[in-house]
Amino acid sequence: TQLLEQSPQFLSIQEGENLTVYCNSSSVFSSLQWYRQEPGEGPVLLVTVVTGGEVKKLKRLTFQFGDARKDSSLHITAAQPGDTGLYLCAGVLHNDMRFGAGTRLTVKP
């Protein structure tokens, strides 16, 4: 059983559409991170959220940390084919980091 549950597992959309992916847990984290992973490469950090209720924006990506620091969402506006990849959330517990299973996003031109 994953400590962090991500949904949806797969998402295929057309260029220009908006989307939201979710990361949920019953555990409280000191912080939560979102990564993007391309085939054949390791995950690359997109953002870290620390404070409950925090919202961070990175160009067309908006990240939100839940008030109780148990869940997070990633919203992408006007998706582009370059956004295609595996999006992973990771929760920080003490010194360790635990990942969700990921959302595999495909954006079709």
Next chain:
Amino acid sequence: GAGVSQSPRYKVAKRGQDVALRCDPISGHVSLFWYQQALGQGPEFLTYFQNEAQLDKSGLPSDRFFAERPEGSVSTLKIQRTQQEDSAVYLCASRQTAGAGANVLTFGAGSRLTVL
């Protein structure tokens, strides 16, 4: 080096063989993590080092898995008597500090192990 380097990038082993996977973290990084990533899944935590000390090995799936970091820099993940279910990408990541307050993990590209 500039990034986390892992070798080999690809390894094919016959069932029952032993394998060793190497990780060269960013120079000076205190923390080092190993993760196992099965096809289509997220990374699963295996073990964590702070310098040469292995502080958490709770994720190692069996006693066939062993990791070491004897001088607090390079780390090796060893898998004995490999089984088909060991087939996965093994990711190494390093972090500059020990504390969780500055949690920026830098990942290597991984070592893809295929056990036949």
